[in-house]
Amino acid sequence: xxxxxFSAGPATLPDVVLEQARDELLDWRGVGASIVELSHRGKExxxxxxxxxxxxxxxxxxxxxxxxxxxxxxxxxAQALVPLNLASAGQRADYVVTGHWGKTAIKQARPYVxxxxxxxxxxxxxxxxxxxxxxQLSPDAAYVHITxxxxxxxxxxxxxxxxxxxxxxxxFSSSIASEPLDVSKFGVIYAGAQKNLxxxxxxxxxxxxxxxxRAGQPRADIFDYRSHVKGxxxxxxxxxxxxxLAGLVFKWMLAEGGxxxxxxxxxRKAAALYAAIDGSGGFYRNDVAAxxxxxxxxxxxxxxxxxxxxxxxxxxxxxxxxxxxxxxxxGMRASIYNAMPEAGVRALIGFMDDFRKRHG
Ligand code: PLP
Numbered sequence: 001x002x003x004x005x006f007s008a009g010p011a012t013l014p015d016v017v018l019e020q021a022r023d024e025l026l027d028w029r030g031v032g033a034s035i036v037e038l039s040h041r042g043k044e045x046x047x048x049x050x051x052x053x054x055x056x057x058x059x060x061x062x063x064x065x066x067x068x069x070x071x072x073x074x075x076x077x078a079q080a081l082v083p084l085n086l087a088s089a090g091q092r093a094d095y096v097v098t099g100h101w102g103k104t105a106i107k108q109a110r111p112y113v114x115x116x117x118x119x120x121x122x123x124x125x126x127x128x129x130x131x132x133x134x135x136q137l138s139p140d141a142a143y144v145h146i147t148x149x150x151x152x153x154x155x156x157x158x159x160x161x162x163x164x165x166x167x168x169x170x171x172f173s174s175s176i177a178s179e180p181l182d183v184s185k186f187g188v189i190y191a192g193a194q195k196n197l198x199x200x201x202x203x204x205x206x207x208x209x210x211x212x213x214r215a216g217q218p219r220a221d222i223f224d225y226r227s228h229v230k231g232x233x234x235x236x237x238x239x240x241x242x243x244x245l246a247g248l249v250f251k252w253m254l255a256e257g258g259x260x261x262x263x264x265x266x267x268r269k270a271a272a273l274y275a276a277i278d279g280s281g282g283f284y285r286n287d288v289a290a291x292x293x294x295x296x297x298x299x300x301x302x303x304x305x306x307x308x309x310x311x312x313x314x315x316x317x318x319x320x321x322x323x324x325x326x327x328x329x330x331g332m333r334a335s336i337y338n339a340m341p342e343a344g345v346r347a348l349i350g351f352m353d354d355f356r357k358r359h360g
Pocket of ligand 1: 009073074076077101147149150151171172173174192
Protein backbone atom coordinates (compact mmCIF):
# COMPACT_ATOMS: atom_id res chain seq x y z
CA UNK A 1 0.00 0.00 0.00
CA UNK A 2 1.10 3.58 -0.72
CA UNK A 3 1.91 5.70 2.31
CA UNK A 4 1.85 9.49 2.64
CA UNK A 5 5.44 10.58 2.05
CA PHE A 6 6.43 13.95 3.53
CA SER A 7 10.07 13.74 2.43
CA ALA A 8 11.68 17.02 1.33
CA GLY A 9 13.20 15.52 -1.80
CA PRO A 10 13.33 13.15 -3.45
CA ALA A 11 9.66 13.59 -2.72
CA THR A 12 6.34 11.97 -3.38
CA LEU A 13 5.09 11.73 -6.96
CA PRO A 14 1.46 11.43 -8.05
CA ASP A 15 0.22 7.82 -8.18
CA VAL A 16 -1.11 8.32 -11.70
CA VAL A 17 2.31 9.39 -12.95
CA LEU A 18 4.02 6.36 -11.46
CA GLU A 19 1.28 4.09 -12.78
CA GLN A 20 1.66 5.51 -16.28
CA ALA A 21 5.45 5.12 -16.11
CA ARG A 22 5.00 1.53 -14.96
CA ASP A 23 2.55 0.77 -17.76
CA GLU A 24 4.89 2.26 -20.34
CA LEU A 25 8.10 0.86 -18.89
CA LEU A 26 8.66 -2.14 -21.16
CA ASP A 27 6.86 -0.90 -24.23
CA TRP A 28 6.66 2.81 -24.75
CA ARG A 29 3.58 3.48 -26.89
CA GLY A 30 3.92 0.40 -29.08
CA VAL A 31 7.58 0.94 -29.94
CA GLY A 32 8.47 -2.37 -28.30
CA ALA A 33 11.19 -0.77 -26.18
CA SER A 34 11.32 1.40 -23.10
CA ILE A 35 11.70 5.14 -23.48
CA VAL A 36 14.89 4.78 -21.36
CA GLU A 37 16.33 2.43 -23.96
CA LEU A 38 15.81 4.74 -26.91
CA SER A 39 18.29 7.26 -28.27
CA HIS A 40 17.85 10.75 -26.91
CA ARG A 41 18.16 11.93 -30.51
CA GLY A 42 15.51 9.59 -31.85
CA LYS A 43 12.09 10.94 -32.79
CA GLU A 44 10.42 9.30 -29.77
CA UNK A 45 12.52 10.99 -27.10
CA UNK A 46 12.82 14.24 -29.06
CA UNK A 47 9.01 14.28 -28.97
CA UNK A 48 8.96 13.68 -25.21
CA UNK A 49 11.49 16.49 -24.69
CA UNK A 50 9.61 18.97 -26.88
CA UNK A 51 6.31 18.21 -25.16
CA UNK A 52 7.88 18.59 -21.71
CA UNK A 53 9.18 22.02 -22.63
CA UNK A 54 5.89 23.10 -24.20
CA UNK A 55 3.93 21.88 -21.17
CA UNK A 56 6.23 23.63 -18.70
CA UNK A 57 5.95 26.81 -20.75
CA UNK A 58 2.16 26.53 -20.58
CA UNK A 59 2.13 25.78 -16.87
CA UNK A 60 4.28 28.76 -15.93
CA UNK A 61 3.30 31.06 -18.83
CA UNK A 62 6.94 31.31 -19.95
CA UNK A 63 7.29 33.69 -22.89
CA UNK A 64 9.62 33.37 -25.88
CA UNK A 65 11.93 35.88 -24.24
CA UNK A 66 13.08 32.97 -22.10
CA UNK A 67 14.87 29.74 -22.91
CA UNK A 68 14.11 26.58 -20.94
CA UNK A 69 16.89 24.06 -20.29
CA UNK A 70 16.68 20.56 -18.82
CA UNK A 71 20.11 19.84 -17.38
CA UNK A 72 21.85 17.29 -15.21
CA UNK A 73 23.87 18.19 -12.13
CA UNK A 74 21.14 19.25 -9.73
CA UNK A 75 20.43 22.67 -8.32
CA UNK A 76 23.94 22.83 -6.86
CA UNK A 77 25.49 22.77 -10.33
CA ALA A 78 22.96 25.39 -11.40
CA GLN A 79 24.24 27.56 -8.54
CA ALA A 80 27.76 27.40 -10.00
CA LEU A 81 26.61 28.04 -13.57
CA VAL A 82 25.06 31.38 -12.62
CA PRO A 83 28.30 33.24 -11.79
CA LEU A 84 30.22 31.51 -14.60
CA ASN A 85 27.71 32.67 -17.19
CA LEU A 86 26.41 35.98 -15.89
CA ALA A 87 29.48 37.63 -14.35
CA SER A 88 33.02 38.41 -15.42
CA ALA A 89 35.78 36.92 -13.28
CA GLY A 90 35.84 38.50 -9.85
CA GLN A 91 32.85 40.77 -10.59
CA ARG A 92 30.54 41.60 -7.72
CA ALA A 93 27.35 39.58 -7.22
CA ASP A 94 24.74 40.19 -4.53
CA TYR A 95 23.33 37.34 -2.46
CA VAL A 96 20.41 37.52 -0.06
CA VAL A 97 20.77 34.63 2.36
CA THR A 98 17.60 33.38 4.02
CA GLY A 99 18.59 29.82 4.93
CA HIS A 100 20.83 26.85 4.28
CA TRP A 101 20.44 26.85 0.48
CA GLY A 102 21.35 30.50 0.17
CA LYS A 103 24.60 29.56 1.86
CA THR A 104 25.28 26.74 -0.59
CA ALA A 105 24.61 29.16 -3.45
CA ILE A 106 27.36 31.40 -2.08
CA LYS A 107 29.73 28.48 -1.71
CA GLN A 108 29.25 27.56 -5.37
CA ALA A 109 29.73 31.18 -6.48
CA ARG A 110 32.75 32.22 -4.39
CA PRO A 111 35.42 30.75 -6.70
CA TYR A 112 34.11 32.91 -9.56
CA VAL A 113 32.74 36.19 -8.23
CA UNK A 114 33.13 38.70 -5.45
CA UNK A 115 30.18 37.64 -3.31
CA UNK A 116 28.44 40.45 -1.47
CA UNK A 117 26.02 39.26 1.17
CA UNK A 118 23.48 42.00 0.61
CA UNK A 119 21.30 40.77 3.47
CA UNK A 120 21.09 37.74 5.71
CA UNK A 121 18.69 36.55 8.37
CA UNK A 122 21.22 34.12 9.84
CA UNK A 123 21.62 36.02 13.13
CA UNK A 124 17.94 35.34 13.84
CA UNK A 125 18.25 31.67 12.95
CA UNK A 126 16.64 32.21 9.51
CA UNK A 127 13.20 32.59 11.07
CA UNK A 128 12.29 35.68 9.05
CA UNK A 129 13.26 37.43 5.83
CA UNK A 130 15.51 40.50 5.95
CA UNK A 131 13.38 43.57 5.15
CA UNK A 132 13.94 44.76 1.58
CA UNK A 133 14.74 48.26 2.88
CA UNK A 134 17.76 46.83 4.73
CA UNK A 135 19.35 45.08 1.74
CA GLN A 136 22.75 46.50 0.85
CA LEU A 137 22.75 45.99 -2.91
CA SER A 138 25.89 46.86 -4.89
CA PRO A 139 25.59 49.36 -7.74
CA ASP A 140 27.81 47.19 -9.97
CA ALA A 141 26.43 43.74 -9.20
CA ALA A 142 26.19 41.23 -12.07
CA TYR A 143 22.99 39.87 -10.54
CA VAL A 144 21.06 39.49 -7.28
CA HIS A 145 20.47 35.94 -6.02
CA ILE A 146 17.66 34.83 -3.72
CA THR A 147 16.28 31.47 -2.60
CA UNK A 148 12.56 31.67 -3.24
CA UNK A 149 11.77 28.97 -0.68
CA UNK A 150 14.21 27.63 1.88
CA UNK A 151 13.52 23.90 2.06
CA UNK A 152 15.16 23.34 5.45
CA UNK A 153 14.30 26.54 7.32
CA UNK A 154 10.77 26.77 5.94
CA UNK A 155 10.89 30.44 4.93
CA UNK A 156 9.63 31.77 1.60
CA UNK A 157 9.38 34.99 -0.34
CA UNK A 158 5.70 35.80 -0.78
CA UNK A 159 6.46 38.79 -3.01
CA UNK A 160 9.11 39.11 -5.66
CA UNK A 161 11.57 41.74 -4.45
CA UNK A 162 12.26 44.69 -6.69
CA UNK A 163 15.98 44.88 -7.48
CA UNK A 164 15.81 47.42 -10.28
CA UNK A 165 17.54 46.63 -13.56
CA UNK A 166 19.93 44.05 -12.16
CA UNK A 167 18.87 40.51 -13.14
CA UNK A 168 17.17 38.68 -10.31
CA UNK A 169 18.29 35.05 -10.05
CA UNK A 170 16.19 32.71 -7.95
CA UNK A 171 16.55 29.18 -6.67
CA PHE A 172 13.00 27.83 -6.98
CA SER A 173 13.93 24.20 -6.30
CA SER A 174 11.33 23.66 -3.62
CA SER A 175 8.48 25.91 -4.73
CA ILE A 176 8.43 26.05 -8.53
CA ALA A 177 4.97 25.48 -10.01
CA SER A 178 3.33 25.64 -6.59
CA GLU A 179 1.53 28.84 -7.59
CA PRO A 180 1.40 31.24 -10.56
CA LEU A 181 4.71 33.01 -11.12
CA ASP A 182 5.57 36.19 -13.02
CA VAL A 183 8.61 34.82 -14.82
CA SER A 184 9.26 38.20 -16.47
CA LYS A 185 10.49 39.55 -13.12
CA PHE A 186 13.49 37.19 -13.21
CA GLY A 187 16.73 36.88 -15.13
CA VAL A 188 17.22 33.23 -14.18
CA ILE A 189 15.02 30.73 -12.38
CA TYR A 190 16.48 27.33 -11.60
CA ALA A 191 15.02 24.31 -9.84
CA GLY A 192 16.11 20.77 -9.16
CA ALA A 193 13.15 18.62 -10.16
CA GLN A 194 13.01 16.37 -7.13
CA LYS A 195 10.40 18.30 -5.13
CA ASN A 196 7.64 19.67 -7.32
CA LEU A 197 8.59 18.64 -10.85
CA UNK A 198 9.51 14.98 -10.86
CA UNK A 199 12.34 12.67 -9.91
CA UNK A 200 15.85 13.80 -8.98
CA UNK A 201 18.31 13.95 -11.85
CA UNK A 202 17.04 16.77 -14.00
CA UNK A 203 17.23 20.48 -13.29
CA UNK A 204 15.15 23.11 -15.01
CA UNK A 205 16.79 26.43 -15.89
CA UNK A 206 14.58 29.25 -17.18
CA UNK A 207 16.79 31.96 -18.54
CA UNK A 208 16.07 35.36 -20.07
CA UNK A 209 17.41 35.19 -23.62
CA UNK A 210 19.23 38.52 -23.55
CA UNK A 211 21.45 37.27 -20.71
CA UNK A 212 23.04 34.90 -23.23
CA UNK A 213 24.79 37.97 -24.63
CA ARG A 214 26.89 38.20 -21.49
CA ALA A 215 30.44 36.95 -21.99
CA GLY A 216 30.70 35.38 -18.56
CA GLN A 217 34.06 33.84 -17.76
CA PRO A 218 36.29 31.14 -19.22
CA ARG A 219 34.43 27.86 -18.92
CA ALA A 220 34.06 24.51 -20.59
CA ASP A 221 31.17 24.06 -23.02
CA ILE A 222 29.34 21.88 -20.55
CA PHE A 223 29.12 24.83 -18.12
CA ASP A 224 28.04 27.28 -20.80
CA TYR A 225 24.34 28.18 -21.09
CA ARG A 226 24.85 29.12 -24.74
CA SER A 227 26.11 25.65 -25.64
CA HIS A 228 23.18 24.06 -23.85
CA VAL A 229 20.73 26.34 -25.68
CA LYS A 230 22.37 25.54 -29.02
CA GLY A 231 22.42 21.83 -28.20
CA UNK A 232 18.78 21.91 -26.98
CA UNK A 233 19.85 20.51 -23.59
CA UNK A 234 21.46 17.57 -25.37
CA UNK A 235 25.06 18.66 -25.40
CA UNK A 236 25.78 15.32 -23.83
CA UNK A 237 23.46 12.39 -23.09
CA UNK A 238 20.67 13.91 -20.99
CA UNK A 239 18.89 12.17 -18.09
CA UNK A 240 16.14 10.89 -20.35
CA UNK A 241 14.21 8.89 -17.76
CA UNK A 242 14.01 11.84 -15.37
CA UNK A 243 13.09 14.24 -18.14
CA UNK A 244 10.33 11.89 -19.34
CA LEU A 245 8.93 11.54 -15.81
CA ALA A 246 9.03 15.30 -15.27
CA GLY A 247 7.05 15.59 -18.51
CA LEU A 248 4.40 13.26 -17.10
CA VAL A 249 4.23 15.40 -13.95
CA PHE A 250 3.71 18.55 -16.09
CA LYS A 251 0.83 16.87 -17.91
CA TRP A 252 -0.66 15.81 -14.59
CA MET A 253 -0.44 19.37 -13.24
CA LEU A 254 -2.10 20.77 -16.36
CA ALA A 255 -4.87 18.18 -16.17
CA GLU A 256 -5.49 19.00 -12.50
CA GLY A 257 -6.08 22.66 -13.30
CA GLY A 258 -2.58 24.14 -13.53
CA UNK A 259 -0.67 26.21 -11.03
CA UNK A 260 -3.75 28.27 -10.10
CA UNK A 261 -5.42 25.13 -8.77
CA UNK A 262 -2.27 23.97 -6.98
CA UNK A 263 -1.94 27.39 -5.36
CA UNK A 264 -5.43 26.96 -3.88
CA UNK A 265 -4.74 23.42 -2.68
CA UNK A 266 -1.32 24.36 -1.30
CA UNK A 267 -2.74 27.35 0.58
CA ARG A 268 -5.41 25.12 2.17
CA LYS A 269 -2.89 22.41 3.11
CA ALA A 270 -0.42 24.85 4.66
CA ALA A 271 -3.12 26.83 6.51
CA ALA A 272 -4.53 23.64 8.04
CA LEU A 273 -1.14 22.33 9.14
CA TYR A 274 0.06 25.63 10.64
CA ALA A 275 -3.28 26.01 12.41
CA ALA A 276 -2.85 22.54 13.91
CA ILE A 277 0.65 23.41 15.11
CA ASP A 278 -0.31 26.85 16.47
CA GLY A 279 -3.44 25.44 18.08
CA SER A 280 -1.65 22.62 19.90
CA GLY A 281 -1.24 24.58 23.12
CA GLY A 282 2.54 24.58 22.75
CA PHE A 283 2.86 20.83 22.21
CA TYR A 284 4.08 21.56 18.66
CA ARG A 285 5.91 24.69 17.58
CA ASN A 286 6.94 26.38 14.34
CA ASP A 287 9.31 29.32 14.84
CA VAL A 288 9.03 31.06 11.47
CA ALA A 289 7.44 34.52 11.29
CA ALA A 290 3.87 33.92 10.13
CA UNK A 291 3.91 36.13 6.99
CA UNK A 292 6.88 34.25 5.49
CA UNK A 293 6.09 30.70 6.52
CA UNK A 294 6.71 28.29 3.66
CA UNK A 295 3.69 26.65 2.08
CA UNK A 296 5.89 23.77 0.90
CA UNK A 297 8.09 22.83 3.85
CA UNK A 298 6.77 23.02 7.39
CA UNK A 299 9.45 22.47 10.03
CA UNK A 300 8.11 21.93 13.54
CA UNK A 301 9.33 20.87 16.95
CA UNK A 302 7.76 18.88 19.73
CA UNK A 303 7.79 20.70 23.07
CA UNK A 304 9.88 17.85 24.46
CA UNK A 305 12.56 16.52 22.10
CA UNK A 306 12.66 13.24 24.01
CA UNK A 307 9.33 12.46 22.31
CA UNK A 308 10.83 12.77 18.80
CA UNK A 309 11.71 9.10 18.50
CA UNK A 310 8.22 7.98 19.47
CA UNK A 311 6.66 10.55 17.11
CA UNK A 312 8.68 9.24 14.18
CA UNK A 313 8.11 5.57 14.97
CA UNK A 314 4.36 6.01 15.51
CA UNK A 315 3.86 8.24 12.48
CA UNK A 316 5.63 5.71 10.30
CA UNK A 317 3.46 2.94 11.69
CA UNK A 318 0.46 5.11 10.79
CA UNK A 319 1.62 5.31 7.15
CA UNK A 320 3.12 8.81 7.36
CA UNK A 321 6.79 8.73 6.38
CA UNK A 322 9.64 11.19 5.83
CA UNK A 323 8.80 13.47 8.76
CA UNK A 324 12.26 13.60 10.34
CA UNK A 325 13.62 17.16 10.29
CA UNK A 326 16.85 18.05 8.51
CA UNK A 327 19.89 17.38 10.68
CA UNK A 328 20.76 21.10 10.62
CA UNK A 329 17.56 21.93 12.54
CA UNK A 330 16.40 18.72 14.19
CA GLY A 331 12.75 18.24 15.06
CA MET A 332 10.27 17.40 12.32
CA ARG A 333 9.52 18.65 8.84
CA ALA A 334 6.48 18.00 6.70
CA SER A 335 7.05 18.72 3.02
CA ILE A 336 3.69 19.24 1.36
CA TYR A 337 4.49 19.75 -2.32
CA ASN A 338 1.96 19.68 -5.15
CA ALA A 339 1.81 15.89 -5.18
CA MET A 340 0.87 15.65 -1.49
CA PRO A 341 -2.91 15.28 -1.49
CA GLU A 342 -5.06 17.18 0.99
CA ALA A 343 -6.00 13.81 2.48
CA GLY A 344 -2.33 13.32 3.40
CA VAL A 345 -2.25 16.58 5.33
CA ARG A 346 -5.54 15.70 7.04
CA ALA A 347 -4.08 12.32 8.03
CA LEU A 348 -0.97 14.01 9.44
CA ILE A 349 -3.04 16.51 11.43
CA GLY A 350 -5.21 13.69 12.77
CA PHE A 351 -2.12 11.76 13.82
CA MET A 352 -0.56 14.83 15.47
CA ASP A 353 -3.74 15.47 17.49
CA ASP A 354 -3.91 11.88 18.56
CA PHE A 355 -0.20 11.79 19.50
CA ARG A 356 -0.59 14.96 21.56
CA LYS A 357 -3.54 13.49 23.45
CA ARG A 358 -1.62 10.34 24.22
CA HIS A 359 1.66 12.04 25.16
CA GLY A 360 0.54 15.49 26.32
N1 PLP B 1 18.32 24.54 -3.41
C1 PLP B 1 17.27 24.17 -2.67
C2 PLP B 1 16.24 25.20 -2.29
C3 PLP B 1 17.13 22.84 -2.26
O1 PLP B 1 16.09 22.48 -1.51
C4 PLP B 1 18.12 21.90 -2.64
C5 PLP B 1 18.01 20.48 -2.25
O2 PLP B 1 17.23 20.06 -1.45
C6 PLP B 1 19.20 22.34 -3.40
C7 PLP B 1 19.27 23.67 -3.78
C8 PLP B 1 20.28 21.39 -3.84
O3 PLP B 1 19.77 20.61 -4.86
P1 PLP B 1 20.58 19.41 -5.54
O4 PLP B 1 20.69 18.35 -4.52
O5 PLP B 1 19.70 19.05 -6.70
O6 PLP B 1 21.90 19.91 -5.98
